[in-house]
Structure formats: C-alpha cells, structure tokens
Amino acid sequence: MKKLDEIMELMADEMADFKKSLARLDALSKELNKMSVPISTSTFDENLKSFLQKQEEANELKNELLRDIIIQLERASLIPNYVLVLFGGILIMLLSGLGYFIYSSKITEEEKFQIYRTISESELESYQIFFSENLEIKEDYCSWLQDSH
Numbered sequence: 001m002k003k004l005d006e007i008m009e010l011m012a013d014e015m016a017d018f019k020k021s022l023a024r025l026d027a028l029s030k031e032l033n034k035m036s037v038p039i040s041t042s043t044f045d046e047n048l049k050s051f052l053q054k055q056e057e058a059n060e061l062k063n064e065l066l067r068d069i070i071i072q073l074e075r076a077s078l079i080p081n082y083v084l085v086l087f088g089g090i091l092i093m094l095l096s097g098l099g100y101f102i103y104s105s106k107i108t109e110e111e112k113f114q115i116y117r118t119i120s121e122s123e124l125e126s127y128q129i130f131f132s133e134n135l136e137i138k139e140d141y142c143s144w145l146q147d148s149h
Helices: 002-034 042-075 081-133 135-148
Strands: none
C-alpha cells in the first residue's frame, strides 16, 4: 500500500502541475486573442514604396553622373591643346630656320657667283691689256689655241 500511496501522491502533484500549465496556456491564449495582427499589406506597401523611391533617387543620381561623364568624354580630345600648341610652335620654328638657311645659302651662292664673275672679268681685262701690249704673244697664243683644238 505504501506504494499505492506514493503513486497517488505523485499523480496528485502531476495533476496540480497540469492545472497550472493549463491556466498559463489559457492566459496566453486570451492574450494572443487580444493582440491584433494586421491582415492588410498596407505597412508592407509603405515600406516597399519608400524603398522603391530610394532606389529611384539612386538611379537618377547614377544617370546624372553618367550624363556628366558622357559630356566630358565628348568634349575630351585625344591630344591635349597645349601639346598641339607646343608642336605647332616647334614646327613653325623648324620651318622658319630651314627657310633662313635656304635663303642664306642662296645669298652666299649669289655672292660667290658675283665674286667669280668679278675675278673672271678682271682676268679678261688683264689678258686683253697684256695682249694689246704684246701683239706677238697674242698671235702665238691664238695659233697655239687653234693647234690644240
């Protein structure tokens, strides 16, 4: 019997715990029924609209940056302007130097030709004076020229 009494006590304790658990479960069930869970999607729609608006603003900012980059690329040139100006200046200096050297060589050539002409004219005059003074030598010279040719 003793065992039967112990089993009965254990069963009574278990029943008391079970009643407490049922009372707690009933309280939680009532609390859950009092809470209102929104069935509508309005909050979800609001969050989605705000997210989409932020995305739209970000896309607009990206599009504006891309437009600025495209405009800068259209205005950009392959060779910077200062390089073209530098190259043009050097080219002009080289061409003017070349022109100056060609001009100075022609002037020098003309001067040399004038000097040659002056020398040859003076030689002819000296030959003529010499031959006019020495007619015999002139005749010998003329005969020598005919024999040689």
